[in-house]
Amino acid sequence: MKLVETTRRHWQPLRTDIVSKFNALWSNPELGNMEFAASGILCDWLEEHDFKVERGVCGLPTAFRAEAGEGGPAIALLAEYDALPGTDNAAVAHRSGTGRAAGHACGHNLIGPANCGAAIAAALAAREAGLAGRVVVLGTPSEEIVWGKIAMLGLGAFEGIDAILTSHGDYQNGAISRPCQSVMNGEIVFLGESGHGGGTRRRNALDAAELAVQSLERLRAHHFPDASLEHVLRVAGHIPNVTPDEARLWFTARHADFERAKAVFDFAIGVAGQAAEMTGVAFRHQFIAGTRGYLPNDTLAQALHSALELVGPPRWTGEGRDFMRALAKACRPEGDFTLDDGIRLHTEGLDPYGQDDGEASWRIPLGRVNWAFPEQVPLHNWALTALSGHEASHPGPLMASEALAIAAVRLLADPAVIETAKAELTGRVGGKALGEPAFGALETMRHRPGSFWNASWVE
Ligand SMILES: [Zn+2]
Incomplete structure (x- = not known):
């Protein structure tokens, strides 16, 4: 329990920084492989906390790899920070955007800062506790076209990583161990x-x-x-x-x-x-x-679930709930307002989306925490952009951030859990040859990502 207290003591003062970075990324939504400001903000922050940061890793201008600590094991947190085209909106409970500009309609402005904050707290706690091992942050651009992590896997940025932890907004709170598309x-x-x-x-x-x-x-x-x-x-x-x-x-x-x-x-x-x-x-x-869907990992999901139980569900305020209720009404005038405010370990079903960390999860054990948005607010919709720019969206990723920090420190303290997670992965893959990570467009993304987004790219 001492380790948990130490980690929470280091995480608490970071809360203000995490929130200010949620807002900084949201105010300047950048498309995939063009997240120059967002990746810069996160790299600067990690450097302030003594991470060794390699910017532009793999020759990808907005990717990075940051490390703190020495030796093994190495736990990686994934930072995402790209926006979606055509989803702009102000942080208000009605549609105000043009539908022509980018917006954070998947809440990646929350993921990058939440996961980096977790890494900073974990690194500080691990150092204080004298734990061996490294906390790594992989800054992974261009998630929305399932590109960044696939390219970084193929180009070697994930080498030496023993376990991956990450988070994403969805409609439920909890650790996830189920496949997606x-x-x-x-x-x-x-x-x-x-x-x-x-x-x-x-x-x-x-x-x-x-x-x-x-x-x-x-x-x-x-x-x-x-x-x-x-x-x-x-x-x-x-x-x-x-x-x-x-x-x-x-x-x-x-x-x-x-x-x-x-x-x-x-x-x-x-x-x-x-x-x-x-x-x-x-x-x-x-x-x-191309990416595989998630390979579930019950070992890491259990580690995250136990950390989440210590942190507790998102602490939404009355004003936050009111805003989400108004937004839900704007999206689904006839519907009720439903928001998951518990915490569960999710192991059943198949998620309808795909994500590029799915491919990583077949090669390195991956654990993920979800936090809930109201069910009536669709992901990739103007309303999600509105929500992710409003403080009503903050309690979920803050919950995830603190739980990820605790789980990362516990894994460093008990590397046997990582070995169990690796054995589970090996068992689930069952000797299947995975082949090389599947991606193209490398020259475009390295040198002229704008041409991809204005649909003039020639590879
Ligand atoms: Zn997303």
Whole structure:
């Protein structure tokens, strides 16, 4: 219990800093691989607390690796800090955004500071207690396109890490040991020929893209009824009287099983190729990244659950609840207001989303804490941007931060738990060959990430 007290004593004074960084990141939402301000703020903060920080690790300008302590084991906390396009909003209980700018609609402005705060407290407590081992922070950009951690895994940034701890907002409080979807993600570029839209119909890139979309959804329903394919058309022409000479179809395949997600993805590229052929346009596929869903780890989930029980559920204020109630009403006028205010260990079910730390969880034991948002406020919606900029959202990630710090220190004090977690991972993977982490777009993300986001990238 002494270790827990020491850790909490170090965590408490960091609370103000954590909250100020929640707000600093929220006020300046940055898209994936362009999180220059956010990663800088977190690196500076870690350096102030004697972490050795390597900025721009793996040649990725907004990635970093920070370390405190000596020897093994090494516990890594993951910092995420990217925003989502088209989800801007003020921190108010009604829609005020343009839908054209970026916003923190997944609350990653909360994850980076909460997890870094946990690492700082854990490092201070471990030093005071004279524990061997290292606390590491991996600054992982561009989570929203499931890219950053995949690239960093492939480029060696996770080397020497024995266990990973992280957190995310969701609709429940507690440690998570359940799978989520695997994701494959790429963009197809159709290239035709422009001309007067009123004249002879030329090789129309938009025709190819639309034909591909229609065929894909119909065929997916037959061949892969248990998978999902989502898409956007990022480039689809400018004006009806100029035949579009370029169309860009960005699509994502999801399935619980990674091999199945890859099969859907390959199928989609094949169909797109046929659509291009039928319409006489050229076609190119640019791979972004793919990730496995979470590999559950009961050992680490149990370690986190026991830390969460000491910390207790999020301490929402009356004003905070009022704000969330108003936001819930704005999103679902007919619905009730439901907010999980307990703590449980979640082991059942399958989460509908995919995240890039899923791939890491198959290679290094990973434990995750979730905190709850109101059920009526959808993730990736303007309302979540509003919430993550309001103090009503702070108690959840603060709970996670303190619990992560306690769990990290306990793991350093009792490395046998890490060995058990590793053995559990080995047992669950069952000798399956995982292959290299799947990602593309490296040159784009290193040198011209803006071209990715304005849909002009060529890899
Ligand atoms: Zn997220």
